Amino acid sequence: MSTQHAAQFLPHAAPMVLLETVIEVTAETARCSVNVSKDSVLAPFLNAQGALPAWYALELIAQTIGVWSGWHGAHSGESPQLGMLLGGRGLKCTVPEFAAGSELVIDVSMVLRDEKIASFEGVISIKGKQDNLQVAKGRLNTYQPDKDEIIKLTQGMQE
Secondary structure, three states, X not given: OOOEEHHHHOOOOOXXXXXXXXXXXXXXXXXXXXXXXXXXXOHHHOOXXXXXXXXXXXXXXXXXXXXXXXXXXXXXXXXXXOOEEEEEEEEEEOOOEEOOXXXXXXXXXXXXXXXXXXXXXXXXEEOOOOOOEEEEEEEEEEEOOOHHHHHHHHHOOOO
16 A cells, blocks of 8 residues: 555544655555654644653544555445544653654554444554554444435434
């Protein structure tokens, strides 16, 4: 698989796309990356030192799940669909922030999935010359509403 821009698989618009590159997608996994830089998509979210606060790990993992879903949808002829984060479990970061100049690699792996609900393990690593340093890990649960549910959620119950 050649590298592609993550934005084409997400139903987000700038500046809310926090990933840059899709590295790989399989039946049950996805790998994306993003640079922590004032020249990257993360620029609006960096602190004064040019670092990204670690609590963004939740959204980076969630968007990688979104890329997984959008990539599979695109290969079935669908446009990216809205997904919902139901919650997370055991999300832990070993650093308070992702340092300026680092390249983050985000991996997700499906744990279970039915028609609308899925659970993924996510890992964020800082790319290194030899080994990647794992800095965040957790499990996220997601929900894929259908079009009628999206209308009800966004417009409320109309009588």
